[in-house]
Amino acid sequence: MFSNNRRKLLQASGALAAVGSLGVASRAQAAAPRVVVVGGGFAGATVAKYVRLWNPQIQVSLIEPNPSHVSCILSNLVMTGAAGMSTITLRYDALRTRYGVNIVADRAVGIDTVSRVVTTANGTRLPYDKLVLAPGIDFDAIPGLDSAVLPHAWQAGPQTLALKAQLDSVPAGGTFVMSIPKAPYRCPPGPYERACLLADSLLRRRRAGKVIVLDANSDVVAEPHTFHTAFQTTYAGVIDYRPSSEVLSVDWAGKKIVTNWETIAFDAANVIPPQRAGKLVAAAGLLGSDPATRWAPVNPLSYESKLVPNVHVIGDSQGTGQPKSGHMANAQAKVCADALVRYFAGEQPDPAPMTSSACYSPITATTASWLTVVFAYDPVSGLMKAVPNTLAEAPAPTKGHYEDMFGWARNLFADSFG
Amino acid sequence: MTAYGKTLPGALALALLGAASAYAAPPPGRLLAAQCAQCHGTNGQAVSGMEKLAGESEGEIYKELIEMKAKLKPDEIMHRQAAGYSDEQIRLIARYYASLGKSGSTASTGTSSRNRKSRDD
Numbered sequence: 001m002f003s004n005n006r007r008k009l010l011q012a013s014g015a016l017a018a019v020g021s022l023g024v025a026s027r028a029q030a031a032a033p034r035v036v037v038v039g040g041g042f043a044g045a046t047v048a049k050y051v052r053l054w055n056p057q058i059q060v061s062l063i064e065p066n067p068s069h070v071s072c073i074l075s076n077l078v079m080t081g082a083a084g085m086s087t088i089t090l091r092y093d094a095l096r097t098r099y100g101v102n103i104v105a106d107r108a109v110g111i112d113t114v115s116r117v118v119t120t121a122n123g124t125r126l127p128y129d130k131l132v133l134a135p136g137i138d139f140d141a142i143p144g145l146d147s148a149v150l151p152h153a154w155q156a157g158p159q160t161l162a163l164k165a166q167l168d169s170v171p172a173g174g175t176f177v178m179s180i181p182k183a184p185y186r187c188p189p190g191p192y193e194r195a196c197l198l199a200d201s202l203l204r205r206r207r208a209g210k211v212i213v214l215d216a217n218s219d220v221v222a223e224p225h226t227f228h229t230a231f232q233t234t235y236a237g238v239i240d241y242r243p244s245s246e247v248l249s250v251d252w253a254g255k256k257i258v259t260n261w262e263t264i265a266f267d268a269a270n271v272i273p274p275q276r277a278g279k280l281v282a283a284a285g286l287l288g289s290d291p292a293t294r295w296a297p298v299n300p301l302s303y304e305s306k307l308v309p310n311v312h313v314i315g316d317s318q319g320t321g322q323p324k325s326g327h328m329a330n331a332q333a334k335v336c337a338d339a340l341v342r343y344f345a346g347e348q349p350d351p352a353p354m355t356s357s358a359c360y361s362p363i364t365a366t367t368a369s370w371l372t373v374v375f376a377y378d379p380v381s382g383l384m385k386a387v388p389n390t391l392a393e394a395p396a397p398t399k400g401h402y403e404d405m406f407g408w409a410r411n412l413f414a415d416s417f418g
Numbered sequence: 419m420t421a422y423g424k425t426l427p428g429a430l431a432l433a434l435l436g437a438a439s440a441y442a443a444p445p446p447g448r449l450l451a452a453q454c455a456q457c458h459g460t461n462g463q464a465v466s467g468m469e470k471l472a473g474e475s476e477g478e479i480y481k482e483l484i485e486m487k488a489k490l491k492p493d494e495i496m497h498r499q500a501a502g503y504s505d506e507q508i509r510l511i512a513r514y515y516a517s518l519g520k521s522g523s524t525a526s527t528g529t530s531s532r533n534r535k536s537r538d539d
């Protein structure tokens with residue numbers, strides 16, 4: 001306690017010295033600290049909300065071009081028709097009115113990390129003391145693939161409806177081909193969940209032909225017990241799972257997909273391309289010079305970039321190796337918000353942050369499984385590491401879990417956006 | 419690590435001097451407790467379909483989490499979550515929620531919960 005006070009005093013005198021060296025300080029300079037957040041998904045919305053919740057003296061601007069966020073979470077239920085778009089459409093009103101976040105309805109196009117200014121498409125310039133980037137993911141190009149025509153639906157919104165149209169277009173006995181990129185990608189169990197719901201949907205419509213799952217990975221990436229059981233038992237004869245199969249090109253007109261093994265004809269398809277940090281992250285120099293770096297290297301105590309000072313990266317764009325989930329994006333946002341609040345108080349970040357993920361996956365129209373893990377900071381390696389005994393999947397999909405899924409999602413939506 | 423975090427820009431330094439109390443360090447347990455909020459609501463105020471933590475006593479929350487950790491039932495997602503935290507961390511979480519009271523009001527910079535740290539476990 002004493003040493004803590006002493007440290008604060010020292011910092012205050014340091015601050016005085018800084019003021020002195022500036023000469024006469026204007027009123028403008030005494031303005032509140034400014035945090036600018038780019039991207040209003042789970043990560044960006046949560047960090048904007050929690051900085052304001054925890055210290056309303058800090059000004060927060062959130063740059064996001066869309067009038068509301070369409071959540072990927074539960075979006076596979078929109079694909080099947082079990083839920084509507086309104087269930088997954090999350091508004092920014094509460095961030096603005098309850099927490100006083102300044103919502104800038106525009107796209108960030110430029111970042112000057114030296115003079116600390118973000119520029120938006122319409123030319124607005126937003127100066128920052130701390131910048132948080134949360135732009136989600138970007139995709140690799142696949143020859144012949146135009147996602148506007150053949151949706152990935154790995155960002156929700158119009159893509160989700162385009163995927164629903166693909167599913168609805170499958171003729172009786174037809175073939176649906178979907179592909180899974182190499183890990184790490186957004187939502188480890190997500191593609192397998194989608195495969196199950198495609199099969200379930202076709203079965204219920206009595207149109208069951210085949211769902212061919214091309215997985216670039218050598219085995220199921222998440223919840224292996226749940227999904228192997230689903231593929232081999234629940235959906236035996238419908239789901240045809242092909243591991244180590246990478247999509248090399250797509251022939252949309254000829255309705256064929258070429259993999260490292262074979263050429264497969266489809267009636268409808270869903271190609272999910274390999275992923276990397278949102279474009280802005282690379283543009284701001286946060287990936288460094290090695291083109292193999294896909295996710296921003298950050299310090300997990302604060303999510304500050306290891307390459308550029310005062311720029312933090314959270315959510316799917318960051319590269320700490322933690323799973324890319326909405327729950328996790330929210331968790332990281334809170335660690336970052338806490339570090340920002342401490343920073344403006346002249347304090348170091350919490351030395352022992354925790355994060356976690358919890359995901360529910362529908363397996364049939366009435367049952368769901370779950371996946372969970374807790375991460376702790378390891379001071380020796382400087383990494384976030386899974387705590388022993390916390391990584392687990394539900395022993396079996398149940399109706400109870402299916403109901404819990406909606407309670408879980410409602411609360412995650414509210415904690416991030418409400 | 420870099421030295422960037424160490425020197426505050428002049429404007430911030432001024433702001434700090436002007437309103438030192440508003441920039442106090444967070445109360446202990448707040449960040450840990452916030453990791454429950456994804457499911458149990460901001461400040462423990464769950465919206466629906468999940469248990470509220472606001473209004474529960476320190477003893478209740480502590481006991482429940484410690485028991486879950488000891489049991490680890492395979493069909494209980496919450497047992498796995500509890501297993502991620504040390505007894506001391508669980509104590510901090512329980513104490514923080516208890517300090518918010520039933521209304522779950524925001525102890526944004528409160529030094530009062532910091533003082534509670536001296537109370538013996």
Ligand SMILES: Cc1cc2nc3c(=O)[nH]c(=O)nc-3n(C[C@H](O)[C@H](O)[C@H](O)COP(=O)(O)OP(=O)(O)OC[C@H]3O[C@@H](n4cnc5c(N)ncnc54)[C@H](O)[C@@H]3O)c2cc1C
Nearest residue numbers: 039041042043072107108135136187315316324325326327
């Ligand atoms: C089918 C599917 C199911 C899923 N299920 C689950 C689940 O059950 N549980 C779970 O926890 N997670 C789930 N996820 C994962 C979850 O959706 C992501 O991990 C989460 O959305 C990541 O949050 P984010 O904030 O990093 O990115 P996003 O949510 O993608 O948000 C990024 C935001 O940044 C904005 N943006 C991008 N560039 C700019 C720019 N230049 N200027 C301004 N704004 C910009 C975008 O418009 C977007 O709103 C699922 C994902 C999918 C695809």
